[in-house]
Amino acid sequence: MTRDLWKHLILIFGALIVIAPFYMMISYSFKSPGEIDRGEGGFFGRQEMMVDERCVKLRDPDRDDVATAAPRFPNQTDRQIRDALVAEAVADCQMRPIVFNYTKAFTEAPLLRYLLNGVIVTASIFLIQIVVALPAAYALAKLKFWGREAVFSIVLFCLLIPVHAIALPLYIMLAKVGLTNTYAALVVPWTISVFGIFLMRQFFMTVPDDLIDAARMDGMGELAIVWRVMLPTAIPALLAFAIFSVVAHWNDYFWPRIVVTGNRDLFTPPLGLREFKGDGDGSFFGPMMATATVIVTPLIVAFLVAQRRFIEGITLSGMK
Amino acid sequence: MADLQIDHVTKTFGDTQVLKGISLDIADGEFVSLVGPSGCGKSTLLRIIAGLESQSSGAIRIQGQDVSGVRAADRNLSMVFQSYALYPHLTVAENISVPLKMRQLSSLQRLPVIGAFMPGAHEKNAEIAASVKHAAQTLEIDRLLNRKPGQLSGGQRQRVALGRALVREPAAFLLDEPLSNLDAKLRVQTRTEIAELHRRLGATFVYVTHDQVEAMTMSSRIAVMMGGEILQCDVPDEVYNNPLDIRVAEFIGSPKINILPVEASNGGLRFGDVVLPTVAPKMLKGPIRIGLRPEGLRLAAEDAVLTGQVMHVENLGSEIFAQINLPGHDGRITMRASPAQRNSLHIGANIGLAFEGRAALLFDPNGKRVFNPQVDPVQSEVA
Structure with missing residues (x-):
């Protein structure tokens, strides 16, 4: 009994640490600047x-x-x-402060435009990642060819390369082909997802060989197998990958900040936060936090909707 | 419908030779079982016929056409897998229609959503739906057409897998242990159904199994495989009554054949000190082995050849199998008796056994069959 109590206390403590920033973000998005400065007003502020x-x-x-x-x-x-x-x-x-914060969030910067950009960029990245990762993962999991293990080791090795290490060469390459300040610059570097290939390969390993042989007997070529057999059976794993991919690129601040250098029409949602950063006349924490809340809401909603299948996908127990 | 020729096919995985030059001619409309213990290479051979695996040497010919290098998809064969391998995301009807869709529709007509509006797609889809319905009716699964495989029982899945195989008319059907995931009762029932299906379709069937009962009951011919070779290929009767190799004799028949070590000299056989009623060829000398089927043994009193003690009795109702310990012999031997003889077969009883001299199968020290000129005059001439 007491052991359970301790377990729960520790877990609750951990959960509080994780939730605290979100609490602050939502609370600030409700409060007036004065209340934020003085740190008063509880969660909702007094809404005077x-x-x-x-x-x-x-x-x-x-x-x-x-x-x-x-x-x-x-x-x-x-x-x-x-x-x-x-x-x-x-x-x-x-x-009211809440109205002030949220109207500022949408009027001070074209937040809707940024959200649309976010959708365009993350959706393109995810779709192209699937187009690349599924055939690659299928080959690595189910086809026998010379050097397969070596290729897979290289894939694993690529997982270790931090994005920031190759950011500069990538930027230079994009600049040389004149792609900076385009959607392409935001999308192209992420289209080959090593993590996606790895995750899907691990899932495909669990798909029985008989199923693929049956597809071959039924007259399917290898690409038809990928799209007609592997893709539908891999939906749970794809959802898991979708969450990882979409979250990473929706929330990415670093890369858009590098390749979008002037054109505010291409700003993704996180770049929108910069509109409120403190210049001479002080920071607008309220509207800034309201913007942040608006940005993370779609992700949280999507996760809650897909939660059950998402966890299914991570545990890789799709097929029996 | 077509005949199949397997011509000196070998297969090596690394250093191990899995198939050692298999040759087998399968006539049009024949039901041939490849039977053997696990690891004997029978599934590998089937996969090579199917085109899912490539042979190291030799050739497979379908209706005289060498199909080496032809993709599995283009060999026009159907296969039923042990795990059924149904597409989990498709309904039963869609599962069965896949082989037709992949072969009869163009790639444009197969496109999702818009494919149905391509010219000619409507008629072809109607044709396919009719074929699917017909196949489903043949197998009595037409009520399940809208279910997903996950909602079906093992027997139903098995039928869907069969349906997917017979919906088009392939050159031959390949079945890889299709019954081994079913429970015993259903297995017996499905066994009959597959045999009947074969008679009705008149198609060529190649059936892989490790269960000799399945092979015995369904096949036109049985090919017994062991260690990557076909030891014997013949009609079930011959394989049972005239095994050419001691391994075949041991594999076919349940309960297993009794093998006794005997000493041959001057045309006679002795088991320990006992002279057996079997005649051996004159040139046979030294230690050999004989095989006695359980039904070849009978209880005897005065004319008993062997005596032993009953160690265990299995009563199957219609027949009784008694396991008997012979003095001077390590293993037990099994005898089949009728239920009427139950009283004399209580455990611990000392009994006498006799057998006809011609019931014993002789095997030389290498395990090859030896034909007795007096008992099997015809075979000994052939041999």
Whole structure:
């Protein structure tokens, strides 16, 4: 009994450490800047009306504004009219912190465009990865050819190469062919996934040889076997790989930051976070965290939907 | 439908020779069983015929055509696997239709979704559906057509695998231990069904099994394989009654044949001190072995040749098998008796055994059959 208690305490502690940053992210996305600075307001903040200083500043009335507004304020001095206009602006720019943070997230930067870019890039990467990895994994798992083990060792070896080590040569190559600042630059370097080949190969090893022989007897060529037999049986493993691949490239900040150097139309969601980083006028933590929340939500939803099959895929128990 | 010729086929994996020059002619419409213990190379031979494995030397000819180097897909053979190897993601109907789809539809017509709208696809798909339905009716699985293999029992899966094989008309059917994953009762039933199917289709069947009962009951001819060779290939009767090799005699027949070491001299045989009623060829001298089928032995009183003690009795209802310990002999021998003789076969009883002289099969020290000129005049001339 006490042993179970300890086990659970330790696990809960671990879970809290993992959850803490997410808690902060979501909490900050609800709070006003003041509450974030002072670290008060609990999880939701007090949600008191706040004034968006930048909004007020943008509507600061000049001489023309005062002149056009004059008929609305008869018998008042310019000074009084100006004060009234400022007061109006302040009233208009009042809003709840949660509304402020999330509207900022979508208006300050074209977040929807970034999300669309994220979808285009991750989907292209994943599809091409499958097109490359499935035949390769099939060959490594089921075809007998000279040097197969050597090729597989090279594949394993490639798993050890960190992305950052080859980033510079990759960038130079892309720059030489003039592909920087294109979708291609975001997609092409990731189309051959060593991890995908490895994972699918391990799964294919569990597919009975008889099934492949039966397909051959039924008149299928090797490529037909890959797409008509192996692909459908490998759906659980593919889902597992999909999560790894999509999460990695959806969340990637490093590579888009390198190859997208000016064109904001190509920004992926993580690059969108940069819009709120603190320059001269201080950081916008609230909108920044709201953006972050918007970015991770699709992934979490996708995982929850595919959770059961995903775990099936990782444990590689698809076929019996 | 076609005949098959296996011509001096060898196969080596690394240093081990799995097949040592196999030759076998299979006539059109014949049911030939390749039977042998595991590791004898029978499955390898079947896979070589199928084109799933390539031979190291020799040739396979289908209707006179050498098919070496022809892909499995292009040999026009059907195969049923021990594990059934059904596509787990397809329904029964789709499983059975795969061989037809791969052969009759063009690659455009096979495309998912849009394939059905290609010119000519509609008629061909209708034809295929009709063939699938016909095959399913033949095997009485037409009610299962919309299920997935995971929802079927072992026997049903087995039928689907058969259906996938017979939906088109292949040159020959290859069956690789198709019954070994079924339970005993279903195995007996399916055995009959496959034999009947063979009669109805009149097609060439090559059937691999390690179960000699299956081979005996279904085949037109049995090829007994051991150690990468065919020891004997003949009709079931001959293989049982006239085994040419002691290994064949031991493998075929259940319970196993009794092998006794005997001494041959001057045309007579002695087991220990006992003179046996069997006549041996004059030139046969020294230690040889004889084989006695359990049904060749009978209980005897005065004219008993051998005496021994009953160690164990197996009562099968219609017949009884008694295991008897002979003094001066290491193993037990088995005798078949009728249920009427049960009372004299209680454990520990001392009994006498007799057999007809012609019931004993003689094997020389190398395990080759020796024909007795008096007992088997015809064979001894041939030999």
